[in-house]
Amino acid sequence: MIPYGKQDINQQDIDAVIKVLQSDYLTQGPQVPLFEQTLIDHSGAEYAVACNSATSALHLACLVLELGVGDWLWTTPITFVASANCGLYCGAQVDFVDIDPITYNLCPKALKRKLIIAKAQNKLPKVVVPVHLCGQPCDMPAIHALSLEYDFKIIEDAAHAIGGEYQGKPIGCGDYSDITVFSFHPVKIVTTAEGGAALTNQQALADKMTLLRSHGITRDKALMRPVTGLDIEEQGDWYYQQVELGFNYRMTELQAALGVSQMQRLRQFVSERQRLASRYNQLLADLPLTLPKQLETTNSAWHLYVIGLQLDDSAFSQNRLSQNKVFRQLRELGIGVNLHYIPVHTQPYYQAMGFAVGDYPAAEHYYQHAISLPLFHGMTEAQQDEVVTALRLVLIKVY
Structure with a gap:
């Protein structure tokens, strides 16, 4: 059977993973930051937060954009369910915008028509998730212009699209969105076995996603909060605080090492x-x-x-x-x-x-x-x- 898609693993990829297996760190070591920097170097974005899946990255993106109960997320109906589910995870309501019959992507004209109606009904979206279906970029300048007019945030679902470009710039650069999400599932262009990443040019969003990715726990004293009956300064190097309700959305060192190797190709x-x-x-x-x-x-x-x-x-x-x-x-x-x-x-x-x-x-x-x-x-x-x-x-x- 000739598959519709499959990973391409070479000896360099295998060696990179074996090297991690022989190292001191299988998780939370140097490879994840290196992979994040590789994504930054490729895309031109300021920050990258690697996760255990693109679905996790979408969820984090929605959370840090403060999507919640009473809010709306809009996306395209032609996508994997994760593009819509991420809004439901946050307690928001989800709606859809029909596609352009030529590109199969979210249609900017249909989006504008829907926004006009939603504004009259006081139901404007807080977040819109355009999906670069098949790797074909959406008309991001048009969607971005509407975001300025109607005051919504943009998460680019670029699960299919690492390596694609619009207007001569890599998808993920963040010129037309708040956050871009990539997928590294085995059938995608670059794989980490399972994995995803959220890219942004806003430090506050990146810092919050990094915190939520690992249980909402920090060892940074600048982020810690007063605790009744406890002097934080007297605590040892073991001390940490949970300051948010986070998740275990971390990428492993094995996945990241594979990703670093794959990105070279x-x-x-x-x-x-x-x-x-x-x-x-x-x-x-x-x-x-x-x-x-x-x-x-x-x-x-x-x-x-x-x-x-x-x-x-x-x-x-x-x-x-x-x-x-x-x-x-x-x-x-x-x-x-x-x-x-x-x-x-x-x-x-x-x-x-x-x-x-x-x-x-x-x-x-x-x-x-x-x-x-x-x-x-x-x-x-x-x-x-x-x-x-x-x-x-x-x-x-x-x-």
Whole structure:
């Protein structure tokens, strides 16, 4: 089976992890700060806070932006559920903004229309989470301009997008957001096995995320608070305080060492994905498919290559049958296709909140046509040719 995505681990990566295993620190040692600095050096952001997952990083980002009960978080329905769940973790309410049918990202025009209505209803969002789907950057200048007009914070969900660029700058630089979150899951461009990070240009946010990442505990006397019947100055070097209700969201030294090693090949990873995506564009150009589009001012990291099946929109049930046939038959031929993503608002948990099929037509149209083809560093041209040959064969049968 040719997988839709997979990690690329070389001997340098293995050696880096073994070196940590042979060291004195498996957690809370020098590798995590080194990995954070590597992310800073790549992105140009001022601060980076490594976590055990991107979901943890999203949660911390929401917390330090003081999202809470009575607040709203808005995101796209075409994303993994974590982009929305992070708001619920904080007690906030969640809503969605429909996608741009060309880029599949959160649509700035739809966002503006929704903001106008929300302002009249006094229900403006406190946080908006644009998601750089497939590695394709959102139209961040447009979203940022709306944040200034309507006074909301921005968390970029860049789980797919490390190595991508907009306007010549790396995603993660923070020019158009308060916090950017990366994922390092094995199918992502760079992996730490599991892991994530939150990047920001605001020291106060970084310091608070660092504190909350480790139980809300500090050994910094400048952050400590008076304790009745206790002289802090008389306490030994063992002394610490819990000053916030935090979490165990720490990244291990093993994960960080792998990340440091992987980051040395980031440019190579993205360049090869871009080459393979361009080759897909050429090989699939004559087929009845909608191929991925890229905004002129952006450079996708190409985490995913999503095609759209060109189906008759007047026959929904027949279309779903056709999409299922294409998906299933490709899998039977050893092509590990996938579908990213099921619209979040159609999940039972969110339907119980009042969301329903029909709420976000562009997102649902995308879901009814999309299939993710295999794309990963290390994929050979022979494997890519096998994917294309299988797809041609299946489309002839289905159409």
